[in-house]
Amino acid sequence: MITSRRIRLAMLSTWLLVALPSFPEPPHNFQQAKRDAAVIFDAHRQTLYCGCAYNKQRQIDLAGCHMETAQHKKRAAHMEWEHMMPAENFGRQFKCWRETLCRNKGKPYKGRKCCEKIDNNFKQAEAELYNLWPAEGLVNQARSNYRYAELAGKADFFGCSFKVDRRLRQVEPDDRIKGLVARANLFMSDQYNIKLSPAQKQLFEVWSQRFPPDAWEKQWASQVADIEGYENRYIKKPTRLSPTLKPLPMLY
Numbered sequence: 001m002i003t004s005r006r007i008r009l010a011m012l013s014t015w016l017l018v019a020l021p022s023f024p025e026p027p028h029n030f031q032q033a034k035r036d037a038a039v040i041f042d043a044h045r046q047t048l049y050c051g052c053a054y055n056k057q058r059q060i061d062l063a064g065c066h067m068e069t070a071q072h073k074k075r076a077a078h079m080e081w082e083h084m085m086p087a088e089n090f091g092r093q094f095k096c097w098r099e100t101l102c103r104n105k106g107k108p109y110k111g112r113k114c115c116e117k118i119d120n121n122f123k124q125a126e127a128e129l130y131n132l133w134p135a136e137g138l139v140n141q142a143r144s145n146y147r148y149a150e151l152a153g154k155a156d157f158f159g160c161s162f163k164v165d166r167r168l169r170q171v172e173p174d175d176r177i178k179g180l181v182a183r184a185n186l187f188m189s190d191q192y193n194i195k196l197s198p199a200q201k202q203l204f205e206v207w208s209q210r211f212p213p214d215a216w217e218k219q220w221a222s223q224v225a226d227i228e229g230y231e232n233r234y235i236k237k238p239t240r241l242s243p244t245l246k247p248l249p250m251l252y
Contacts, residue, residue: 024229026124030116033127034081040223041134044216047079048135048180049143049173050160054079060136067136070158075137082135084184086145087126090194091115094122125192129224130232131184136160146171148181148203179211183234190233208234 027033045054052065058079062068070076083090091097096115100108115122125131135143139157142164149170155161161174173181182204189196196204213221213235221235 024225024227026228027127027129029123030126033129033132036227037081037129037132037134040129040220040227044220045134047139048082048084048133048177049139049162050136050157051174051176052136054134066159068159070138073138073158075141076158078137079134080137080140082133082140082143083126084131084133084181085188085194086143087112088145090125090188090192091122093194094119096122121192125188125194128188128191129228130187130191130221133180133184143171144169147200148172148185150203175211177211178207179213180217182207182211183213183217183232186234187232 027036045056046052047054047060047065050065050067052060052062052067054060060067060077060079062071062077067076088097091112094115095101096117096119097111100110100114102109102114102117116126139160139162142157142162146164146169149165149168149172151163151165151168151170151172153163155163155172155174157164161176163172165171185196185200186204186208188194189201217235221232225231
């Protein structure tokens with residue numbers, strides 16, 4: 001028979017567990033990051049590039065974002081988690097991405113799978129929530145690891161305001177998210193010592209200045225900070241242009 005003292009001790013133990021403060025803990029790998037991101041975006045299920053709504057099963061409402069013409073495409077109606085700085089762009093700066101440091105049944109290999117297996121710093125960069133956003137599978141595929149740019153021509157990718165130049169390997173997102181992707185890339189460069197070309201850095205600084213954070217970006221960043229324990233300073237205090245930098249001309 002359980003004594004009253006044991007009951008009181010059990011209640012005290014439960015109270016202590018509840019009362020203990022929770023400490024920030026960044027996700028340890030990409031799988032955990034996707035689970036954390038799903039919780040953050042549960043109340044704001046909208047894709048990055050085309051602003052499409054998606055349900056809990058990660059199915060995109062193409063009609064709701066005027067992308068009906070993409071219905072026949074394999075990945076069009078599926079939401080995927082997108083690295084705003086592509087994984088290859090930060091991954092190739094890790095030795096495990098460039099050199100065959102891993103083996104599978106005696107066969108050497110390199111790249112993303114190798115880095116996920118042996119490099120904790122890569123895994124942390126891959127799991128960075130400030131770089132992760134829900135996107136349309138089809139646009140994620142077309143975006144590939146192309147550089148961001150300002151491109152001539154009409155922005156119409158199956159009804160989405162998104163430009164792709166496969167010859168130049170460049171993409172231009174809608175104005176609505178240019179500041180967001182710029183601040184993600186600037187943050188990743190600082191946080192993980194990822195080199196940006198002078199042209200890309202200037203572009204991101206201009207976009208960050210021209211398109212400041214909206215209410216949802218600030219709310220999202222606050223929730224990420226609660227999980228990871230650090231802020232994206234480019235969202236907290238938007239970028240100011242250096243006196244030596246001039247705004248880029250619009251090409252369209």
